[in-house]
Amino acid sequence: MSIELLSDRICLITGSSRGIGLGVARVFAENGASVILHGRDENVLRQSLAELSEPQKQSYITADINTPEGAGVLARAFLRLHEKLDVLIHSAGILGPPMIPLAEYPAESWKDVLHLNLTAPFLVTQALLPALRKGDHPSVIFVSSGVGYKGRAGWGAYSVSKFGVEGLNQVWADELEAEGIRVNAVNPGGTRTQMRAAAYPQEDPTTLPTPEDIAPVFVWLARADTAVSGQSLEARDWVGRDPAI
Numbered sequence: 495m496s497i498e499l500l501s502d503r504i505c506l507i508t509g510s511s512r513g514i515g516l517g518v519a520r521v522f523a524e525n526g527a528s529v530i531l532h533g534r535d536e537n538v539l540r541q542s543l544a545e546l547s548e549p550q551k552q553s554y555i556t557a558d559i560n561t562p563e564g565a566g567v568l569a570r571a572f573l574r575l576h577e578k579l580d581v582l583i584h585s586a587g588i589l590g591p592p593m594i595p596l597a598e599y600p601a602e603s604w605k606d607v608l609h610l611n612l613t614a615p616f617l618v619t620q621a622l623l624p625a626l627r628k629g630d631h632p633s634v635i636f637v638s639s640g641v642g643y644k645g646r647a648g649w650g651a652y653s654v655s656k657f658g659v660e661g662l663n664q665v666w667a668d669e670l671e672a673e674g675i676r677v678n679a680v681n682p683g684g685t686r687t688q689m690r691a692a693a694y695p696q697e698d699p700t701t702l703p704t705p706e707d708i709a710p711v712f713v714w715l716a717r718a719d720t721a722v723s724g725q726s727l728e729a730r731d732w733v734g735r736d737p738a739i
């Protein structure tokens with residue numbers, strides 16, 4: 495992309511040490527953004543950061559957000575780097591045990607999946623609200639899933655958590671509209687990542703779009719001049735589209 499659509503926008507992407515979060519971070523950095531990567535492993539984050547354009551402009555935060563205090567740790571670390579936040583993307587997520595019927599679903603896994611996929615995005619948004627309020631046309635993006643609109647056998651807590659994310663998106667969007675903070679959700683669709691490979695071990699990953707392929711809708715939502723809020727968008731509809739238009 496030749497025009498820098500996200501010039502100097504400060505963008506925190508949870509779960510961006512790899513997968514969709516990292517792919518979106520790469521495209522954001524190419525578009526002039528200041529990206530803050532996030533994950534749990536400092537070594538992995540350091541390597542991921544080195545892959546971004548203008549690495550001196552980028553940073554990372556380590557925080558396990560699947561703990562009651564994790565959101566606060568992440569928010570405090572962010573505030574040590576920047577006082578305002580323009581774009582917050584919630585990409586951290588876990589699948590949980592794949593293809594286990596609810597009748598046998600382990601309660602501990604239920605708690606973990608619901609916390610990381612649903613409670614953490616709520617707590618992280620809440621903790622970073624003061625920084626978002628100082629942002630320039632701020633944009634919050636939740637990462638949903640097709641099983642967040644239509645339940646499917648074997649998808650257990652993951653599916654339920656993504657139904658919750660759709661609700662969280664709508665409530666935050668309605669509450670923050672008057673303040674000019676836009677809130678939307680994106681369903682990536684099947685994307686070439688570790689999580690997808692764990693869910694579909696028999697699938698040939700080369701048949702799937704890469705995280706960079708599905709990034710255009712994220713770029714469009716992150717732009718300061720995009721106006722939509724309260725929507726749930728399909729990343730697949732945007733593959734190959736120019737987010738400048």
Ligand SMILES: NC(=O)c1ccc[n+]([C@@H]2O[C@H](COP(=O)([O-])OP(=O)(O)OC[C@H]3O[C@@H](n4cnc5c(N)ncnc54)[C@H](OP(=O)(O)O)[C@@H]3O)[C@@H](O)[C@H]2O)c1
Pocket residue numbers: 508509510511512513514515532533534535538557558559560584585586587588610637638639640681682683684685686687688689690
């Ligand atoms: N891939 C798909 O086909 C697909 C389809 C629909 C929706 N999604 C959604 O897209 C999002 C990204 O998925 P992905 O496929 O990119 O998954 P992924 O490759 O497994 O990446 C998950 C990311 O979450 C981070 N993470 C996991 N546990 C964490 C914790 N406790 N604290 C902080 N960070 C944590 C991981 O970082 P560390 O492990 O380094 O900490 C990693 O950066 C998820 O919300 C997923 O539900 C994916």
